[in-house]
Amino acid sequence: MDKKIPVSERRKALRKQIIKYGIISAVIIVSFLFFIRFIRPSVHYKDIIVSEIDKGSIEVSINASGKIVPMTEEIIITPINSRILEVYKNPGEKVNKGDAILQLELASIETEYKQKLDEREMKKSKLTQLEVNSNNRISELKMQRQIKEMQLKQMHTELKNEHYLDSIGASTSDKIRQAELNYEVAKLELEQLTNKISNEDKNIDAEIKVQQLDLSIFDKSLTETGRLLKDARILSPLDATLTFVNNEIGSQVGAGSQIAIVSDLSHFKVNAEAADNYANYIEAGGKAIVKIGDSDLEGTILNVIPSSKNGVINFTVILKNPDNPKLRSGLKADVYVMIGIKDDVLRIENGAYFSGKNAYHLWVIKGDKAVLHNVRLGESNFDYVEVIGGLQEGDKVIISGIPDDFNHAKEIKINN
Numbered sequence: 193m194d195k196k197i198p199v200s201e202r203r204k205a206l207r208k209q210i211i212k213y214g215i216i217s218a219v220i221i222v223s224f225l226f227f228i229r230f231i232r233p234s235v236h237y238k239d240i241i242v243s244e245i246d247k248g249s250i251e252v253s254i255n256a257s258g259k260i261v262p263m264t265e266e267i268i269i270t271p272i273n274s275r276i277l278e279v280y281k282n283p284g285e286k287v288n289k290g291d292a293i294l295q296l297e298l299a300s301i302e303t304e305y306k307q308k309l310d311e312r313e314m315k316k317s318k319l320t321q322l323e324v325n326s327n328n329r330i331s332e333l334k335m336q337r338q339i340k341e342m343q344l345k346q347m348h349t350e351l352k353n354e355h356y357l358d359s360i361g362a363s364t365s366d367k368i369r370q371a372e373l374n375y376e377v378a379k380l381e382l383e384q385l386t387n388k389i390s391n392e393d394k395n396i397d398a399e400i401k402v403q404q405l406d407l408s409i410f411d412k413s414l415t416e417t418g419r420l421l422k423d424a425r426i427l428s429p430l431d432a433t434l435t436f437v438n439n440e441i442g443s444q445v446g447a448g449s450q451i452a453i454v455s456d457l458s459h460f461k462v463n464a465e466a467a468d469n470y471a472n473y474i475e476a477g478g479k480a481i482v483k484i485g486d487s488d489l490e491g492t493i494l495n496v497i498p499s500s501k502n503g504v505i506n507f508t509v510i511l512k513n514p515d516n517p518k519l520r521s522g523l524k525a526d527v528y529v530m531i532g533i534k535d536d537v538l539r540i541e542n543g544a545y546f547s548g549k550n551a552y553h554l555w556v557i558k559g560d561k562a563v564l565h566n567v568r569l570g571e572s573n574f575d576y577v578e579v580i581g582g583l584q585e586g587d588k589v590i591i592s593g594i595p596d597d598f599n600h601a602k603e604i605k606i607n608n
Contacts, residue, residue: 233598234605235562240593242557243541245583250539253528253573254473255548256466256507258482260523262455263514266430268293270445271423272301279439287428293437293452294426296445305421308414315410319403326396333389340382347375432456435521460519462491462509464527468500479530480509483574484518493529528574538579540569543591546577555590555604556583562590562604 274296281293351371357363428434436453438445445451462482466474478493491509498505509527511519545552549570555562567582583589598604 233601233603234607235593235595235598236607240590240606241543242588243543243591245538245540245579245585245587245589247536247585248539248576249533249535250537250571250576250578251530251573252532252534252571253481253530254466254470255572256464256470256474256527256529258462258464258509258525258527260460260484260519260521260525261463262457262521263459263461264430264432264456265435266432266454267450268426268429268452268454270296270426270449270451271420271447272296273445273447274298274301274424275444276438276441279437279441281434281437282439283434283436285434287432287434287454289428289430291428292426293428293434293454294439296424296426298421298424301417301421301424305414305417308410308417312407312410312414315403315407319400319407322396322399322403326400330389330392330396333385333392337382337385337389340378340385344375344378344382347371347378351375426452428454430454430456455521457521459514460516460521461494461511461514462525462527463506464509465504465506466527466529468503468505470529471500471505473531474505474507474529481528481530481574482509482511483526483528484523487516487518488574489513489516526574530573534571534578538583538585539576540579540583540589541591542572542575542577545591546572553599554583555594557588557590557606560606560608562594562606564602 276294277297278295279293280295281287281291287293351368351374354363354368354371358365358368432454433456434452435455435457436450438451464480474493474496476493476495480491480493482489482491490512492512494508494510496505496507545554546569549572551566551568553564554567556565565582568580570578570580572578594604
């Protein structure tokens with residue numbers, strides 16, 4: 193038979209159980225709190241960039257992307273189908289105006305040019321021969337006209353004499369009619385010869401003009417061939433740097449293909465592009481700032497290509513200091529086109545977080561922590577962004593340094 197356990201013993205055992213489980217529970221809770229504290233997102237203050245909200249003016253700008261290009265650049269194309277025989281200069285070398293860059297095979301076009309020179313001399317000789325022969329024909333006809341005029345005068349005299357003889361009874365009516373007939377025939381022959389000379393003059397003038405026009409057209413063709421021959425001798429058009437050359441000796445090159453580029457690498461401009469919805473704000477003469485690293489270069493919009501392609505418009509910016517040492521051909525740059533000024537607005541420093549007028553989630557520092565805020569940002573320039581709502585003057589906002597994997601959190605700790 194089991195012995196009954198006293199009540200005092202049972203109470204004592206129960207107290208031990210309660211104390212045991214209480215200690216275990218406390219350990220679990222404390223461990224959980226330490227664990228939560230341990231995994232709570234946190235950043236070091238030195239790793240973040242903070243901007244304090246203030247009031248001031250914003251010179252409103254629109255963002256564009258740009259590329260630094262030489263102020264002066266000449267693309268040399270081959271004017272004929274040919275073959276590269278020799279290359280005299282390499283990319284990066286300085287060249288002076290008139291320096292030979294490479295040599296093309298020119299035998300065929302040189303032969304053609306010489307043939308055309310000979311053909312031109314033949315055409316000139318034919319024109320000279322035509323003029324000489326024409327002058328001879330006209331001279332002969334004019335001489336015949338002079339003879340006819342003299343004959344007509346003689347017949348007129350004979351007719352007058354016959355009339356006189358008839359008045360004294362020494363002539364007959366038949367002789368008078370014959371003299372009158374001879375005189376009228378001579379007049380018609382003289383008139384016919386005069387018309388022939390006039391028509392011959394016109395025909396000769398027309399023939400000469402045709403020959404002259406043919407020679408003129410041929411001269412233009414000869415000039416073009418000469419120009420092609422000159423251009424085919426690939427020479428530098430200016431004092432510059434050779435930035436590209438086709439140095440594949442022996443390779444075939446087609447007419448119109450790019451064969452070399454010479455650039456003035458001492459002065460630069462910016463070819464920029466922006467979204468076409470900003471087209472109304474971008475115009476020639478407008479002010480622009482080109483940002484390269486930590487340098488801000490002033491510039492002026494030179495021209496704007498009015499047509500839109502793939503949703504962007506293109507324009508050129510001429511820099512106030514085009515010889516700035518930080519400029520390099522091909523370097524990418526941010527371009528800000530100034531379009532107006534807004535005074536006494538809340539503003540925050542611009543940075544990589546900003547991608548245009550919109551709503552954003554930004555971290556605002558509150559003591560030793562940062563809390564995620566919904567804010568609305570408006571106009572901007574390369575220094576500041578307008579704050580429309582969600583922030584107050586004096587708020588300190590983290591604009592850089594928060595890891596992307598913290599975006600799910602609502603609050604993060606700031607460690608000093």
